[in-house]
Amino acid sequence: MAVDTKPFRNAESPALQNADPAAALNPDVMRQMPHALGPEKSILSSMLKDPEQWIGLAQEEGLTRDHFYLPGHGLLFETLRELNAASKTIELVSLVQLLHDRGNLDSVGGPAAITDIFTYAPNAAHFSHHLALVKDKYVLRSIIRTCTEASTEAYENPEETVALLDRVETSVLGIRQGTETSRGFHIKQSIAEVLTHFESLVHGEMEVHGTATGYSDLDRMCKGLKPGEMFVVAARPSMGKTSFMMNVAEHICVDLGVPSMVFSCEMTAFQIVQRLLFARARFPMAQLGKGFKPKKEDLMRIKRAAEEIASSKLFVDDTAGILIDTLRAKARRRKREDNIGFIAIDYLQLLKSGSKQAQNSREREIGEISAGIKALAKELSLPILVLAQLNRGPEGRTGKSLGVPRMSDLRESGTIEQDADMIGLLYRTAYYAETEEEKEAEAGRAELLLAKNRNGETGHVPLTFIAELMRFETRARDERDGAGE
Helix, strand or coil: CCCCCHHHHCCCCHHHHHECHHHHCCCCCCCECCCCHHHHHHHHHHHHHCHHHHHHHHHHCCCCHHHCCCHHHHHHHHHHHHHHHCCCCCCHHHHHHHHHHCCCCHHHCHHHHHHHHHCCCCCCCCHHHHHHHHHHHHHHHHHHHHHHHHHHHHHHCCCCHHHHHHHHHHHHHHHHHHHCCCCCCCCHHHHHHHHHHHHHHHCCCCCCCCECCCCHHHHHHHCCECCCCEEEEEECCCCCHHHHHHHHHHHHHHHCCCCEEEEECCCCHHHHHHHHHHHHCCCCHHHHHHCCCCCHHHHHHHHHHHHHHHHCCEEEECCCCCEHHHHHHHHHHHHHHHCCCEEEEECHHHCECCCCCCCCCHHHHHHHHHHHHHHHHHHHCCCEEEEEEECCHHHHCCHHHCCCCCHHHECCHHHHHHHCCEEEEEEEHHHHCCCHHHHHHHCCEEEEEEEEECCCCCEEEEEEEEHHHCEEEECCCCCCCCCCC
16 A cells, blocks of 8 residues: 655645654654554554454554554554454455444545555564564654653743653653563463462461561561552651651661662651661660760671661662652662662652642642652552651540541541552550550550551551660560451
8 A cells, every 4th residue: 555645745634643743843844753564564464364363462462553653554453453352253345344334444545455455465474573663663653752742841831840851751661661561471480489388378487478577467467568559657746657667668678688768858868877877786876965885885786787788778868848750750760770679758748749730739739749659659660668647636536545546647638548558557655645654654565557458457566666776676466456357
């Protein structure tokens, strides 16, 4: 089928949409987008001759209507795919009639064009090669369109620089992800994994499918932090949520050796690292100002902890009030350069959204931030632990419920509850004790109430908070704790 070049001189023609958009800047230059008309006709020819074999293979390889340069080719492929999915016979006469009945016959070039395509490829020996060429040209067109749209936006909305950069990065990553296709696997690939899983269950071993947090009860309930998950840990001020976050980050990055990144909107990088160092060394840093002299064994622990932390791949960003788009851009870069496997954010309500829609609505802004974090976890395929503030609800309760948080206490909770895969509510009973005797009895007692767990059980995770070391540790369960079931 001959390619008509006249439409490229006709501003009303749909074919003009395939011309290089740069021509809009220079009317004397009119370039066609990358395309491979021959391979397009070749794969369509093979599909017409042997629909059952080649249409299914094309779909397995992720071919869609959009991959075709000529709209008529894309329409023909979509019609063939539809007929094949309905298990209807595909042959020229009925195909032409169907296209005619739908008013699409002229759009694909008429009966002559379909006959030309049918006879174009004498055999399908090069089907896979031609299919790859068609997909490659589509990728090139996608790159050109993305860059053109980005340049247009850069001229029209120069004040939204960070948001534009985020959209461009997302679009480019989307092109790459669109080129990847997942294929089925032989059952032999999973037999060994299933048997290993079975053996661990027989021996009563804890099975953690994701990244372990270092807290046995929490790991048992959530089976580890999994790629793509957003884990919100919320608490009232002074409950130790930053310490909990850094304890988890320490275990994942230093003990497990997983490259990690911490975004701290509240504390400086110096404060974060100082906490991490002395908590790992189990040295009560607060006593230094009281004339406390470290012993030799204290110095040895600090030195060892410093070496362990320095040799790990932990990255700290302490930008205050960071935009969610900027955070995502930095995380993408760190994923690309250092293959990070975990992100921690302190804390959600201190992040900002640069969109115009969020400027007049705090609820809208929190919604965009929460959705942005969840989207980042999925995009980079890693777990994200994000801290959040609770409102004053716990203080307003009485009796045994005094201080006990609920999911509804989350500030601007609607979108956070929706986006989070897990929500943990951290609290310490001693904080709400009314007498010194009660404070002494409750000292160190803490709990993480796993109030939401999309892929597992909920319940209480008993913890002990060692204030002078800024550490949470696993505590043996007693009669006051929930069953965790």
